[in-house]
Amino acid sequence: MSFTPSPSPSSNIRFAQETSVDDGDIEALHDEVFGPGRFVRAASAIREQGPHDRALCFTARFDDELIGSVRLSPISVGPARGHLLGPLAVLRNRRKAGIGKHLVNLGVEAARVAGSPFVLLVGDAPYYWPMGFRPISAETVRMPLPVAPDRLLVCALDTAVCERLEGNVRHAYCIEPV
Numbered sequence: 001m002s003f004t005p006s007p008s009p010s011s012n013i014r015f016a017q018e019t020s021v022d023d024g025d026i027e028a029l030h031d032e033v034f035g036p037g038r039f040v041r042a043a044s045a046i047r048e049q050g051p052h053d054r055a056l057c058f059t060a061r062f063d064d065e066l067i068g069s070v071r072l073s074p075i076s077v078g079p080a081r082g083h084l085l086g087p088l089a090v091l092r093n094r095r096k097a098g099i100g101k102h103l104v105n106l107g108v109e110a111a112r113v114a115g116s117p118f119v120l121l122v123g124d125a126p127y128y129w130p131m132g133f134r135p136i137s138a139e140t141v142r143m144p145l146p147v148a149p150d151r152l153l154v155c156a157l158d159t160a161v162c163e164r165l166e167g168n169v170r171h172a173y174c175i176e177p178v
Contacts, residue, residue, distance in 0.1 A: 018057035042145035049171030078167020082118035117158035
């Protein structure tokens with residue numbers, strides 16, 4: 001199934017599905033927004049286990065400048081398969097314009113179209129709440145590194161699957177236990 005991004009919140013901003021041409025710009029964006037500390041986060045430990053799903057990843061550009069990006073990676077939580085959202089990055093001088101929320105909505109909708117039953121993330125509940133994310137127990141859904149319990153969130157695209165989520169979170173292509 002393919003997914004076509006909806007119109008942007010601003011006519012000057014172009015949203016598109018990520019391609020390999022974007023890789024260098026996205027790495028530079030992540031470096032600028034998060035710095036080297038991004039590599040020691042729980043979600044980063046999962047992302048290091050395998051590739052992101054480029055079909056569910058999106059960029060935001062103003063003219064030719066990359067100003068935002070969101071990536072989703074295939075994960076498993078016990079026997080269930082879904083996606084991990086992140087990183088979500090928007091240049092500091094472009095925040096508060098709805099770019100990040102639009103990127104999240106694009107990623108979640110693409111995951112829904114692809115048949116993913118859930119999207120998991122580690123983030124601020126007040127920011128993600130309007131986009132359908134709710135807290136999930138960090139005791140039953142275990143990240144490879146500690147996370148604040150109120151920051152582990154899930155968007156249930158299939159409620160029946162989410163009600164049974166339990167186990168260690170790992171990249172879907174990871175064979176080795178974390």
